[in-house]
Amino acid sequence: MARLTIRLPDELYDRLAADADAAGVPTAAFVRDALEQLNGADPFGFHARFDELHSTVIQVLAILASDVGARAPKSLAKGMEDTRRLLLDRGLIGAGDLPALGEGASS
The missing domain is CATH 1.10.1220 (Arc Repressor Mutant)
Structure with missing residues (x-):
């Protein structure tokens, strides 16, 4: 032993x-x-609670993006482009992971 x-x-x-x-x-x-x-x-259920919180945040952001997209499509495009750039800079996505965003996005 x-x-x-x-x-x-x-x-x-x-x-x-x-x-x-x-x-x-x-x-x-x-x-x-x-x-x-x-x-x-996972004795304290940390990962399960984190997954639940993560899922809720994604749902809230999807609703917000949908609303902003309906009201101000250029603002949504700009925000998505900024987000894509931040994710790329931090190595959280690769260049081919998300499609390039179209018109209305300006940096």
Whole structure:
């Protein structure tokens, strides 16, 4: 069996030892169980909540873009061109990922 040594703040170790004692298992077994449960898991649901928030933001922006496009198509085209440039500058998209935008966009 492999061995792993880690340094923990005293407060964290004391909490682990107390939890292990309450569970009636040695501290090492308690930590092994915790690591096995967390392996590949998202225990706090962070990614699921982030995906939900991301989806909501995309929906809101789509509604806003639709409204702006109906009211001021040139403003929408300019905003889309600015967005495309920012995404390209940050390496979040490649030059071929989005089609070039048409008339009405000025930089």
